[in-house]
Amino acid sequence: MAKYSAKAQDKVGEAMHEMKEGKLKSGTSGKKVTNPKQAVAIGLSEARKEGAKVPKKKS
Known part of the structure; x- marks a missing residue:
């Protein structure tokens, strides 16, 4: 399984929150x-x- 940093997880969380708003x-x-x-x-x-x-990224 791919490992994502905490910073990457925070960025994804922010993007999801913005999408929901x-x-x-x-x-x-x-x-x-x-x-x-x-x-x-x-x-x-x-x-x-x-x-x-x-x-x-997968190509």
Whole structure:
């Protein structure tokens, strides 16, 4: 199983919270995110940018 850092888990939690409040928007289109899987992906992407320990993306 892949291991995620605490920082990565926090980022995903924040993204999920924003999605539930209706404030999370996608980066490319700027539309509101309603899919939980998309919120997780956004959280992991932000964590990656900040240098958190996140497993590589599947290609």
